[in-house]
Amino acid sequence: MLRLHDTASGRLEVVRAPEGAPLRLYVCGPTVYGPPHIGHGRQSLVYDVLRRYLEWTGQPVHHVSNVTDVDDKIINRAGSELRDWREIAEESEQSWWQAMDLMGLARPDETPHATEFIPGMVEVIEQLVARGAAYEIDDGVYFSVAAVPDYGLLAHQPLESLRSGARVEVASGKRSPLDFVLWKKAKPGEPSWPSPFGPGRPGWHTECVVMSLGLLGEGFELHGGGTDLKFPHHENERAQAVALGRRFAAHWMHHGMVEVGGAKMAKSIGNVTDLGELLASTDPRAYRLLVLQSHYRAPIEVTPVQLEAASQTLERLDSLARRLEEAPGGELAPAADPGLLESFRERMDDDLDTPRAMAMVFDAVRLANALLAGDDVAGGVARGRQALECAAAVGLRAAIPAVVSEAAAELASRRDRARAERDWAAADHLRDELVALGYRVEDTASGTRVYR
RNA sequence: GGCGGCGUGGCCGAGUGGUUCAGGCAAGGGCCUGCAAAGCCCUCUACAGCGGUUCGAUUCCGCUCGCCGCCUCCA
Incomplete structure (x- = not known):
């Protein structure tokens, strides 16, 4: 209510x-x-x-x-x-x-x-x-x-x-x-x-x-x-x-x-x-997050420093989304524990307390990451999805990773082979090539992950 | 002059009468990693000042200082 x-x-x-x-x-x-x-x-x-x-x-x-x-x-x-x-x-x-x-x-x-x-x-x-x-x-x-x-x-x-x-x-x-x-x-x-x-x-x-x-x-x-x-x-x-x-x-x-x-x-x-001007130079989601992180009735300052911090924060959301996408057996994740969604609603229903609501979301992001990194992947997926759902409920969507070009996918799998052979020089060179193509590179348990 | 609001840790920015906490960013240390990235853990313990109420106040009350909004067009 x-x-x-x-x-x-x-x-x-x-x-x-x-x-x-x-x-x-x-x-x-x-x-x-x-x-x-x-x-x-x-x-x-x-x-x-x-x-x-x-x-x-x-x-x-x-x-x-x-x-x-x-x-x-x-x-x-x-x-x-x-x-x-x-x-x-x-x-x-x-x-x-x-x-x-x-x-x-x-x-x-x-x-x-x-x-x-x-x-x-x-x-x-x-x-x-x-x-x-x-x-x-x-x-x-x-x-x-x-x-x-x-x-x-x-x-x-x-x-x-x-x-x-x-x-x-x-x-x-x-x-x-x-x-x-x-x-x-x-x-x-x-x-x-x-x-x-x-x-x-x-x-x-x-x-x-x-x-x-x-x-x-x-x-x-x-x-x-x-x-x-x-x-x-x-x-x-x-x-x-x-x-x-x-x-x-x-x-x-x-x-x-x-x-x-x-x-x-x-x-x-x-x-x-x-x-x-702002939208041309920043991820528009960063402004949304900035707005969400302060209360709607309070005045806000919108500075490049703040927008940059918000962009960094967004990166946490996006990296979680990437992780969830690749989580093994993610489709079988248990139904989300309603706890977070309920508290999220409580916060929102209380005069749109988006700052606290966002704090809860990012708390859940951290918890989800910890579970995913530990031995409770299913729990991590469930928690992570809750976090993303709450964010989406207020219009904050995790970035969908861009489709990776064939060339990039090829470079990534060559890098995986090089790494399997412990040919670090070749692996690092391939990573540089991917970066030059505008991709970001992360290692995961299942191999090289590239995204823009 | 009237009405309303604000002053929080390196930065942004919440919140509350009392055990442990906002959250994010940045910084430092650690874990993981071939390296890097991402992630996780830890550290950095603040509430403008002065009084008062209270067993106890950042949180309530009063005063002081500083800042801002509206009373004109304005999102």
Whole structure:
């Protein structure tokens, strides 16, 4: 039974779908105005892990994640590059999915685009105006936070204290500095859609309300996103739903930021590492492992040193997989002792304690290796398979050794013959040849093992 | 100013009121091996500081110092 830290209550809460139904998960996706950075990568990994884990336990998931494809940032970039805003959005989204595929992420079941839901958003805005929760002024339609008695629930601050800290300028006509724009009236040259308030485009906070409720339904189980979205984005989503009289997310989860030298990585600060860059230079699994080795709510540093350490760790997983593949009688290994799988689930169910879960996995890896090296091969295989299964449950797959070329296989068997004849010079020479071909060479009880 | 979080061994990074432990990386020693690689074993015994509670605190409470996040766009 999964329990997660719920941002709304501040406590661990059981997150559960109705019997037999998929667990409905909504995650705030990217605004596509540039290539994804490693912070986006972490986010996608966190929810990929959650989703895979749930599915592994037999709980299906209905995962929706939006794509904000119309927004000031996109429009501004289009303006400065003298290009069509749609082109920016499309190309940025492409690079997004490219990176996600490279990371081995299961795509969300649905990826709604803001521009596809504008009529629905206009409808919601009209309803909010009709209910007195929104008002129109010169430049747009604004939501009145005063209309929601428990505004500040996610921020854990009363309206008054949020207002006193507000750094945002009071737009002319806004009733409260915290009021936020629902509909932006178009200026000349800006993309626009028709509405009763004149041509314009929606503000950012409305799309997620319309898409999540529309695609998942009221009271969907879980809404996620970066901790920086708690306020105001998620607060404002929720405020709209409340003002509409609709049940919104039952639970909220927020993941921590990627930091650089202790400071949040953000495009606005300029300390951003491109995700594509990282994936080009590292085994993408290393980033997944790095994410798994820290808790999702904690901030993480992603440095070359850490990625290198993670890659080394991965090598333990991969070498175990090679060993299992060759273990004599592996097919006859006894059924896995459920002990590890049970404790693994316990750790995961406790607010996705992936660091401890991973510690258990690597503990099991070590134990499996010890058994395999000793006289309990069957036990080692069973234990090893458990370890690999747990890793796979969170999307971490041991590398499947590349198919060895005929030439390499020939070199390997010649080396075995040389070794049998104790012709070490020839054996070492053959090993060098294999290495030159890009293979790694290990000796095993059954002879030379080559892999890439 | 308000709200929230953090400070752990050479590095990263978990966790807990008390016997033995996170885990990984790195380092050193050993085993195995013709050598190497992989693997296994051992070593490296830390919890910012100061008080308090307690039979006992890294873990609870208070204070101090340092750092960070949110309150504006942001994953």
